[in-house]
Amino acid sequence: xxxxxxxxxxxxxxxxxxxxxxxxxxxxxxxxxxxxxxxxxxxxxxxxxxxxxxxxxxxxxxxxxxxxxxxxxxxxxxxxxxxxxxxxxxxxxxxxxxxxxxxxxxxxxxxxxxxxxxxxxxxxxxxxxxxxxxxxxxxxxxxxxxxxxxxxxxxxxxxxxxxxxxxxxxxxxxxxxxxxxxxxxxxxxxxxxxxxxxxxxxxxxxxxxxxxxxxxxxxxxxxxxxxxxxxxxxxxxxxxxxxxxxxxxxxxxxxxxxxxxxxxxxxxxxxxxxxxxxxxxxxxxxxxxxxxxxxxxxxxxxxxxxxxxxxxxxxxxxxxxxxxxxxxxxxxxxxxxxxxxxxxxxxxxxxxxxxxxxxxxxxxxxxxxxxxxxxxxxxxxxxxxxxxxxxxxxxxxxxxxxxxxxxxxxxxxxxxxxxxxxxxxxxxxxxxxxxxxxxxxxxxxxxxxxxxxxxxxxxxxxxxxxxxxxxxxxxxxxxxxxxxxxxxxxxxxxxxxxxxxxxxxxxxxxxxxxxxxxxxxxxxxxxxxxxxxxxxxxxxxxxxxxxxxxxxxxxxxxxxxxxxxxxxxxxxxxxxxxxxxxxxxxxxxxxxxxx
Amino acid sequence: xxxxxxxxxxxxxxxxxxxxxxxxxxxxxxxxxxxxxxxxxxxxxxxxxxxxxxxxxxxxxxxxxxxxxxxxxxxxxxxxxxxxxxxxxxxxxxxxxxxxxxxxxxxxxxxxxxxxxxxxxxxxxx
Numbered sequence: 001x002x003x004x005x006x007x008x009x010x011x012x013x014x015x016x017x018x019x020x021x022x023x024x025x026x027x028x029x030x031x032x033x034x035x036x037x038x039x040x041x042x043x044x045x046x047x048x049x050x051x052x053x054x055x056x057x058x059x060x061x062x063x064x065x066x067x068x069x070x071x072x073x074x075x076x077x078x079x080x081x082x083x084x085x086x087x088x089x090x091x092x093x094x095x096x097x098x099x100x101x102x103x104x105x106x107x108x109x110x111x112x113x114x115x116x117x118x119x120x121x122x123x124x125x126x127x128x129x130x131x132x133x134x135x136x137x138x139x140x141x142x143x144x145x146x147x148x149x150x151x152x153x154x155x156x157x158x159x160x161x162x163x164x165x166x167x168x169x170x171x172x173x174x175x176x177x178x179x180x181x182x183x184x185x186x187x188x189x190x191x192x193x194x195x196x197x198x199x200x201x202x203x204x205x206x207x208x209x210x211x212x213x214x215x216x217x218x219x220x221x222x223x224x225x226x227x228x229x230x231x232x233x234x235x236x237x238x239x240x241x242x243x244x245x246x247x248x249x250x251x252x253x254x255x256x257x258x259x260x261x262x263x264x265x266x267x268x269x270x271x272x273x274x275x276x277x278x279x280x281x282x283x284x285x286x287x288x289x290x291x292x293x294x295x296x297x298x299x300x301x302x303x304x305x306x307x308x309x310x311x312x313x314x315x316x317x318x319x320x321x322x323x324x325x326x327x328x329x330x331x332x333x334x335x336x337x338x339x340x341x342x343x344x345x346x347x348x349x350x351x352x353x354x355x356x357x358x359x360x361x362x363x364x365x366x367x368x369x370x371x372x373x374x375x376x377x378x379x380x381x382x383x384x385x386x387x388x389x390x391x392x393x394x395x396x397x398x399x400x401x402x403x404x405x406x407x408x409x410x411x412x413x414x415x416x417x418x419x420x421x422x423x424x425x426x427x428x429x430x431x432x433x434x435x436x437x438x439x440x441x442x443x444x445x446x447x448x449x450x451x452x453x454x455x456x457x458x459x460x461x462x463x464x465x466x467x468x469x470x471x472x473x474x475x476x477x478x479x480x481x482x483x484x485x486x487x488x489x490x491x492x493x494x495x496x497x498x499x500x501x502x503x504x505x506x507x508x509x510x511x512x513x514x515x516x517x518x519x520x521x522x523x524x525x526x527x528x529x530x531x532x533x534x535x536x537x538x539x540x541x542x543x544x545x546x547x548x549x550x551x552x553x554x555x556x557x558x559x560x561x562x563x564x565x566x567x568x569x570x571x572x573x574x575x576x577x578x579x580x581x582x583x584x585x586x587x588x589x590x591x592x593x594x595x
Numbered sequence: 596x597x598x599x600x601x602x603x604x605x606x607x608x609x610x611x612x613x614x615x616x617x618x619x620x621x622x623x624x625x626x627x628x629x630x631x632x633x634x635x636x637x638x639x640x641x642x643x644x645x646x647x648x649x650x651x652x653x654x655x656x657x658x659x660x661x662x663x664x665x666x667x668x669x670x671x672x673x674x675x676x677x678x679x680x681x682x683x684x685x686x687x688x689x690x691x692x693x694x695x696x697x698x699x700x701x702x703x704x705x706x707x708x709x710x711x712x713x714x715x716x717x718x719x720x721x
Contacts, residue, residue, distance in 0.1 A: 004648065004661070006618045061620045061660040085631055085663030124615070134611030138604060146601065255607075256598025263604060264597035 004039040005082050006060040010122065012047030012208055013201070013240050019071055020044075020055035026074035027057075034078050046121035046209015049363035050109050053093060058122075065107060066091040109360050112378055114341070116349045117202075117325040118365050121209030126244050129251035132212040138257060140331035141216050145265040148331075150180060150224040157327075159335025161347040166192055166283070166320030167398065167424045168500070169346070169413040172327075175317055178307035180225040182315035187227035189218050190311065190318040192288055193234035193241070196280040197396030198447060200427030202351040203321035205363050207234070207241040210325065211248035215258065215271060217327035221317055222269045230271040231311070233288050235278045245273060280397075280451035284499045285318045287453065298453045299499035320425065322351055342368030346412035350423070356392075356430035357384050366411075373407040376430060387432035391515070395424030397444040397451075398504030400511025401437070420511045422504070436533030437516040438523050442470040444508040448501060459502025462493040466509060474534040478524035486513065532594035535579040539595050544569035546591035553583035553592065616657060625659045625703060627651075630674040632666025640673035643695045647675070650699035659703055670717055681706050688714035 009015075009024045024044050031037045048056045053067035057077070064087050066077070073091060080086045089095055093107060115121075124131040132138070144153055157173035164170045179187055191214055195203040207214060218230040234242055249271060252258040260268045274292045281287045282297040289311050291297035310316025326348060330338045339347045346368040352375065355361045359381030366375060372392060376382065383389050391401040400421035402409070409415050413423050431440065449463040466489050469482050490506030497503045513520055522528045529537040542553075542562075547569040554562035554570055561577040564570030572583070572592075584592040599607075629635070629644045644663065651659050667674035671688035675698060678684045685708055687698060694712055701707045 008618075060618050061623070062662050063620055083631075084665055085628075086665050123618070130607060130611045131615060133604065133608045134615040136608075139608075142601060142604065254598070255604070257604075259598070261597040264600050 005041075005062075007040055007042045007077075007082075008045050008058040008060070008122065009042060010046075010048045010054060010056040011044035011126070011240075012051070012054075012121075012205055013238075014047065014051040015055040016240065018055050020069075022071040023055055023057065023069055023074060026071045027078065030074045030078040031082070034075075034083060036078065036082055040078070040082050043125045044127070045123060046126050047118075047205040047363055048122035049113075049118065049205075049365075050107075050360065051362040052360045053362075056122075057091075062087065065093045067093045108381070109362065109364075109379055112370065112374055113365050114349050114367050115365050116329050116341075117206060117213075117322050117351050118209065118363065119329070120213065121205060124210070126209050126211055127247045129212060129248065129255060129257075132210070136332065137212050137328075138216055140328035141219055141257070142263065143331055144220045144223055145263060145267060150226075153220065153224045153331070154180065156330060156335040160330045160338035161335075162323065162326055162330060162338065163346060163413060164320060165322035165326070165350065165425070167395065167422065169423060172319060172323055175307055175319070176221060176225055178305070179227075179315040179317045182308055184315050186314045187225055188311040188314055188316040189221045189225070189227045189230040190289070190292070190306075190316055191218055191230065191232040191234075191324055192283065192285065192318055192320045193232055193238070194276050194283040194288060195238075195321070195425060196235070196278070196283050196451075197425050197427040198444075199355040199429045200353045200396060200425050202353050202363060202426045204238050204241050206321050206325050206351070207238070208244050211241075211244045212252065213328055214245075214321060214324045215248055215252055217324040218271055219258065219262070219269050220327055220331065221319075221324075223267050225315075225317055227317070228268050228270070230269065231274050231292055232271060233274045233276055233282070233292055235276045235282075237278050242273065242275070249273075279453070280447070281453045281499070281501050284501055287499065288318070289316065296453075298455045299501075301498060322426070343410060343412045343415075345414040350411070350426060352426045352428045354380050354428050354430070356428075357387060357432040357435070358382070358430040359384050368412045369410040369415075371408050371410055372402055375411070375428070376407070380430070383430065383432050385432075387434065390431045390433050390435055391437070393421075393429040393431065393440065393444075393508070394427070395422035395504075395507070396427045397448045398422060398500065398507055399424045400507050401431075401440070401515055403515045420507075420514055422507070434531055434533070436474075436529055436531040437512045437519045438470060438474055438529075439533045441509045441512045442467065442474060445470060445505065448505040452501060452505075456496070456498040456502060458493045458496035459498070459505065462489050462497075463502065463505050465489055466493075466506060470509065473520070473523045474529070475536040476523075476527045476534075478527075480524065482524060483513065483520065486510075538579060539574055540572050540577055540579060540581075540583060541593055541595055542570050542572055543591050543593055546589050548589060548591075550588075552586050552588070556582050556586045558582065620660060623658045623660045624680050625656070626676075626678040627659060627661045627698075627703070628676040628678075629661070629663045630665065630667035630670075630672060630676075631663040632668065632672075634666050634668045635672045635674065638672040638689075639691060642692055643673040643675065643690045646692050646695035647699055650696060651703065654699065654704060656699075656703055667716070670714060674714075674716075676716075677702055679703075679706060682708055686714050686716045687712040 027042045057066040057069045162172040282291045286300040287297040306316040351365045406419045445467045452459045454460045549567040561573045673690045675687045675690045
């Protein structure tokens, strides 16, 4: 008799950081200890995406979705669920047990999602090549090696209309075709896994959950364009993804799916990993190639484009992780299938990392054309703690904010551009009424200033000058002329910077300025921060009619700024107060107000 | 010389697909629930469960999910519930090894209810 129960434990970085690795081992140990090791198979999978509720454990065939599991729960899961067949209700997501034949209402988080890139994440063991093969893996490679010509492959990608998922949305088939047409015996294939946008972790999860999908696609590309060597450029701060890639590459080599004469086709191809040190600019393709070559990661003017003169001057195809993860599916299911998903402008799906002030943060994959409202409210469950929605930042430090009025814009490459943001790699940071929009713009600018490589003046000097102006505004020293200056500097950076980092760095400022002019005005003219974030512009005061003198705040205040007698209204000494907000969080009577 | 030929890869896929399929519960419409409480096991439910599971695998009925549940007392154990869209929910009592064979062969495979084994489930008194 085969295994009766299959226990899938999430092995993504998010769940591993809350001890899912210990849960995995505890489940195996408990199964042995309770004598049912032959009845259950415990499998560590990639990311389920529902990171808010992690660590996630799913037990099949009952399809029980357990959330926020702890290693200590392993004993009960084995004893109750596996041995007695009773679901452990307290750990279930919907807290209600069901009989196997009863219709399970889908978890809302997953209802509007469509998984192409993340198809195997959360269902197979990424460290076992056999499971990838069983899930249809390397079928596309078979097809490409034996049944398709390189032109067929490019035409299929053209029909599919796949556009680069790294941010700019350049048609993938064109990149491949440029490199294919180059007459050069040495060509390269590169995977850009230098994911650096704040809050973005789509690529990391894809590599952790389904590394072979990237290896297979890169091999397909190598055969199509005539390259025999691939490189994966990944940052050293993704140790788990690197480990899974290394395991996957080793297994692929053992099977001869990488190396000499792949599957007897006569085609030789191998892939190497190159570790980056985490510089944001190295996500820019020319800087990335410089870094692989061993130079300092700095961008170069384009043209020449990497497709004709890339790594070591050779024609190079460079695509982002998510783009690669789509390729095998397009070969297997056909370009027309892919083109039928999404919008006329952008086909297929997009993975977003939904973070910030949202109820269900996590990884979501939706068809292009899904509206932001669906992502934030239907999938994300709305704003956390009942606060009011303010904006969503997409496209990271290169993108912009999307406000309430544009929540119903279908999300695709063109749609986001029209409302002043961009797709970017897929980070989505949700902000609520407590977030100060000037502060947000300052945060992103601080990031790009820090990450600017310094090669060209518009980015190096312009970024810093913009930052200084914002800093001045948040400190209450803003002048009316500042807005005009921001616009001038931003314009110069856009047209004068060498690479996309500098060209797009002003976007968060311009976009927030466009959608929230009154908030900038409040800072500059009224010297007030409406959301109470900018410390120089606010003061904490106690409303004497609400304060009952419980002394809770004065005991918590780290600098002793609050004084008063028991059962009498307290007072805050503005000269001592550091505006940390602890008193406001402590007060149960809403007596502390920000002015 | 290639390490793996095309047919090698395909046979690996075929072999592993079977294992992976067992985890894929989408489209499985037939559910079998065996009551495996202490009283059920005492009455031989473990043998019943294993027999059903073995037969289902032997016959390759891959639309069947087998799960277990707690005690079905005071019903005549071992108790097996079968749910199929065509037949609805049917409960069987005193399911020994032979009865288990028949349930798989006749009900799960051919969709025929075994009237002689059928029972009306009595709810446990609270």
